[in-house]
Amino acid sequence: MIPALGPQLLMLAALYALLAALLVVLCLATRWPVWVKLAGVALVSGFYMLVHPTLVAVSGWPSQDQLPPKFVFLSAVFDEPVPAKGHAGAIFLWVHPVEEGKLVDMPRAYRLKYQKDLRGILEDGIKKARDGNAQMGSTNPRRGPRGSTWLRPSGNDDLEIRLSDVPRAQLPEK
Numbered sequence: 001m002i003p004a005l006g007p008q009l010l011m012l013a014a015l016y017a018l019l020a021a022l023l024v025v026l027c028l029a030t031r032w033p034v035w036v037k038l039a040g041v042a043l044v045s046g047f048y049m050l051v052h053p054t055l056v057a058v059s060g061w062p063s064q065d066q067l068p069p070k071f072v073f074l075s076a077v078f079d080e081p082v083p084a085k086g087h088a089g090a091i092f093l094w095v096h097p098v099e100e101g102k103l104v105d106m107p108r109a110y111r112l113k114y115q116k117d118l119r120g121i122l123e124d125g126i127k128k129a130r131d132g133n134a135q136m137g138s139t140n141p142r143r144g145p146r147g148s149t150w151l152r153p154s155g156n157d158d159l160e161i162r163l164s165d166v167p168r169a170q171l172p173e174k
Contacts, residue, residue: 098136
């Protein structure tokens with residue numbers, strides 16, 4: 001699957017190609033020692049290795065960052081696990097973050113580890129949303145072993161996700 005190319009992504013690719021072309025010209029047209037030329041090649045290659053994950057994140061691929069504490073649930077897609085092939089499966093979740101009761105930023109896609117109970121919760125949320133009841137989501141840390149939380153990796157695996165109906169707006173009296 002090829003992500004959609006936006007103008008910013010094309011600009012980053014063009015700048016990287018320009019940097020690589022400049023390196024080729026400098027390597028061919030100068031009498032620098034070989035170690036300087038190799039260092040330049042290693043530097044540009046390392047730069048590419050650092051930039052590539054950023055390009056993937058910018059291009060619209062689902063984030064594996066932690067879900068926001070409150071969000072409006074938009075949709076989900078379920079990728080079933082296939083143990084015979086070693087495929088763990090995933091849940092792709094589209095949410096719109098909420099802060100102080102207001103929608104912020106743009107909707108974002110998240111990739112979560114496949115969990116059967118989470119799939120049930122999200123399928124119920126999808127059905128309710130199709131029936132016209134928008135769904136508000138929240139995340140809470142799961143209760144687990146006591147100890148330092150900074151030793152545990154941050155992620156969505158240790159979060160409990162809950163969905164509830166968004167309260168209907170009350171119209172003012174006439």
